[in-house]
Amino acid sequence: MRLLLAIALPLALLAQGAPVPKEANRSTAKITSRKLHKVRAAKRLPAAPAASENRPAETARPAEVTEAAQEPASAKSAEKKWEVNPEPTGTESVFGGHIDLGARWVSRTGDFQTYRSLVNLSQGVRMTNGQLRLEPADSKLLDSGLLTMTAWGGDPYNTARLDMVKRGVYRLNSTYSNIAMFNALPSFANIGTPGSPQFFNQRTMDTRIRNYDNELTLFPGTRIMPYVGFSRNSSFGSGITPIVIPPNEYPLRNVIDWSLYEVRGGIRVELDRFHATIEQGGRRFSDDQFVYSTETLPGNRSTPYFGQILSLTKGNQLYRIRGEAEHTKALVTASPWNWLDLSGSFIRSRPKTYSEMNQLQQGRIVDPNNPLLLLTGTTDYFFGNATMPHVSASGAAEARLNARMRIRESWETDRFHTTGINTLRSIQFFSPTSSANLVLTGGERLEVSRHRQQIEAIWDVSKQLTIRGGHRYEWGRSLMKASTYSQDSRYDRLEMERQGGVFGFTVRPVKRVSLLGDLEFIDGIKTYYRTGLYDHTRLRFQTRFELMKSLFFNANYSWLTNENPNPDVKFWYHADAITGSLQWLPGGGRNAAIIAEYQRSKVRSDIDFLYPLGLFPVASNYRDYAHTGTMLVDLRLPLAPGYSGRISAGGSFTTTSGVRPTDYYQPQGRLVLPVTPKMEFFSEYRYFGLSQTIHVFEGFRTHMYMGGVRLLM
Numbered sequence: 001m002r003l004l005l006a007i008a009l010p011l012a013l014l015a016q017g018a019p020v021p022k023e024a025n026r027s028t029a030k031i032t033s034r035k036l037h038k039v040r041a042a043k044r045l046p047a048a049p050a051a052s053e054n055r056p057a058e059t060a061r062p063a064e065v066t067e068a069a070q071e072p073a074s075a076k077s078a079e080k081k082w083e084v085n086p087e088p089t090g091t092e093s094v095f096g097g098h099i100d101l102g103a104r105w106v107s108r109t110g111d112f113q114t115y116r117s118l119v120n121l122s123q124g125v126r127m128t129n130g131q132l133r134l135e136p137a138d139s140k141l142l143d144s145g146l147l148t149m150t151a152w153g154g155d156p157y158n159t160a161r162l163d164m165v166k167r168g169v170y171r172l173n174s175t176y177s178n179i180a181m182f183n184a185l186p187s188f189a190n191i192g193t194p195g196s197p198q199f200f201n202q203r204t205m206d207t208r209i210r211n212y213d214n215e216l217t218l219f220p221g222t223r224i225m226p227y228v229g230f231s232r233n234s235s236f237g238s239g240i241t242p243i244v245i246p247p248n249e250y251p252l253r254n255v256i257d258w259s260l261y262e263v264r265g266g267i268r269v270e271l272d273r274f275h276a277t278i279e280q281g282g283r284r285f286s287d288d289q290f291v292y293s294t295e296t297l298p299g300n301r302s303t304p305y306f307g308q309i310l311s312l313t314k315g316n317q318l319y320r321i322r323g324e325a326e327h328t329k330a331l332v333t334a335s336p337w338n339w340l341d342l343s344g345s346f347i348r349s350r351p352k353t354y355s356e357m358n359q360l361q362q363g364r365i366v367d368p369n370n371p372l373l374l375l376t377g378t379t380d381y382f383f384g385n386a387t388m389p390h391v392s393a394s395g396a397a398e399a400r401l402n403a404r405m406r407i408r409e410s411w412e413t414d415r416f417h418t419t420g421i422n423t424l425r426s427i428q429f430f431s432p433t434s435s436a437n438l439v440l441t442g443g444e445r446l447e448v449s450r451h452r453q454q455i456e457a458i459w460d461v462s463k464q465l466t467i468r469g470g471h472r473y474e475w476g477r478s479l480m481k482a483s484t485y486s487q488d489s490r491y492d493r494l495e496m497e498r499q500g501g502v503f504g505f506t507v508r509p510v511k512r513v514s515l516l517g518d519l520e521f522i523d524g525i526k527t528y529y530r531t532g533l534y535d536h537t538r539l540r541f542q543t544r545f546e547l548m549k550s551l552f553f554n555a556n557y558s559w560l561t562n563e564n565p566n567p568d569v570k571f572w573y574h575a576d577a578i579t580g581s582l583q584w585l586p587g588g589g590r591n592a593a594i595i596a597e598y599q600r601s602k603v604r605s606d607i608d609f610l611y612p613l614g615l616f617p618v619a620s621n622y623r624d625y626a627h628t629g630t631m632l633v634d635l636r637l638p639l640a641p642g643y644s645g646r647i648s649a650g651g652s653f654t655t656t657s658g659v660r661p662t663d664y665y666q667p668q669g670r671l672v673l674p675v676t677p678k679m680e681f682f683s684e685y686r687y688f689g690l691s692q693t694i695h696v697f698e699g700f701r702t703h704m705y706m707g708g709v710r711l712l713m
Helices: 001-012 021-045 063-070 077-082 112-118
Strands: 092-108 126-136 146-154 159-166 169-182 204-218 224-245 247-269 275-293 311-337 340-349 352-367 372-386 390-400 405-430 434-462 465-481 491-507 511-525 535-546 553-563 571-584 592-610 616-641 643-659 662-676 677-694 700-712
Touching: 021 169, 077 616, 092 112, 092 677, 112 169, 112 677, 112 700, 126 700, 204 247, 224 311, 247 311, 434 491
Parallel strands: none
Antiparallel strands: 092 126, 092 700, 126 146, 146 159, 159 169, 169 204, 204 224, 224 247, 247 275, 275 311, 311 340, 311 352, 340 390, 352 372, 372 405, 390 405, 405 434, 434 465, 465 491, 491 511, 511 535, 535 553, 553 571, 571 592, 592 616, 616 643, 643 662, 662 677, 677 700
């Protein structure tokens, strides 16, 4: 019934006819004529003859007047009409835009937690989209302002953007986003059997993330442009997380609250052969997390421990982390001569963090330092701080030796180290009247440096063929805390080194066909991590066919294989994907448009790891094979002269096999029917379907219907 109402309402209004009176066409023609007169005056062109010069007013109108009068008030044309225009618009103020208001109905079956984790769209009244444009006449403060809003009124992701410009004086860009982050997949970190009272997710979150970003640029379009910026990111909400007290875990309620503030300022220099940006800024960070219990919990262990049943009667943790950092950034590009281009960047930061934790645990728990000793409770206080100086720099140069030969050299480096100290004060209770104090201090250091140098030559063999080839060398060092099972030293010193050849080509056999290719053959000598790139080969091919002026076909293929033959690692990884896309936009997509894309991909991984209890090697094998497709068809509906609607249909799907077989389908359709020159009605249908072969209990099916109106201004 709701679907019928959502579709029948626009159809009922359509049956009333297309109210497009001649007065509306005449007023549109007058407005367009005034704009044309202003353009001619600005360009010092002769004005069109007036109607009083023995010529009818209708024949004096230019072609664009008739087109403006007959242009349908579709969503696509409205958005194009109100794009930001930095050029003067004349002496008359301009105000316009559109607002989309609608209502959504949702019919859902299956697992609600999985639906909220992936889709999370609810029913109700929404402002799905809005755009307002203002161009005041003869204003000393504003030339053009544009406000864009999406998904306001209860959806999990809504945004707003404000752009304001006064030519030669300032440019203001402000953005806002609000994200409802919910994650409670039943198959992740759960206990019990699906359907039993004990079955629930032990790691969940239900939070809000809000982001603000503002930047003000002075004297835009000039050679020297100062700018300042301010950003604020925050998150708050609740969830579930476990307190780990080996050999048991206790899921507790969790309250999350963190925020990040950033202030930055700099200057941009734009000269004919030199461009530079210098920026200085600072950040402040806070992260508070409160974990608490309200009842006695048996934990995840259901068997006795040395004849005793472990439990937690009261437990809480309070984390407080504060951080600050300042950064300096410089970006430079220059062309001192016609045959030489130079570029470089430098970024330096020095973040600091201060953290503390208060923890209380009561019940029958195990001493973490002595697994044979049972305690009635512990009280812990932890304090620590850390610093991480970080420097990154890069440089590149390209020299054109002649009309067909170029040499390109690039270099980059990244260095940081983390130094931290900590203190733990703990009181252990053996009984209500017996306790012991424990004080532990420690510190850690992590050092990482990575460097990369590459040189290549680019040769334009002909107009149809360009080839390039070169050499890449990467090296670095790392110092980190040794593994718990290492007996040699407290720290591990690791090195990374690999080198090899890089090649590429561009082929243009005919005017409308092009083929690009990139190849890397890298020989690994040393690597930091077990899963890092070692002996690897990377290929990428991209081709583009312009079958006709409005028909395009693209095909891409990527291939990566990586192998670490070390007997202690035995890591092998392979991934490849092939993608094809088709775009048909006759007449620029005004009357019809078809967009389709299909991708086939696969990932395979094999690696050995040590099983924690027995420290013997175990193989980890991962396989994933996926098919993904998307298609959208958009058609214009010519219902009457000067009156047309639009209909679009399509959707996307993903089906995977391997370790976790999954099928996901999302078809959709939309109908837009203009009713008056200032009003359009739309109806929309969407479907979401998820099914899994192994985790059957995570499947869901959802039907969504929406009907609404677009008000044009």
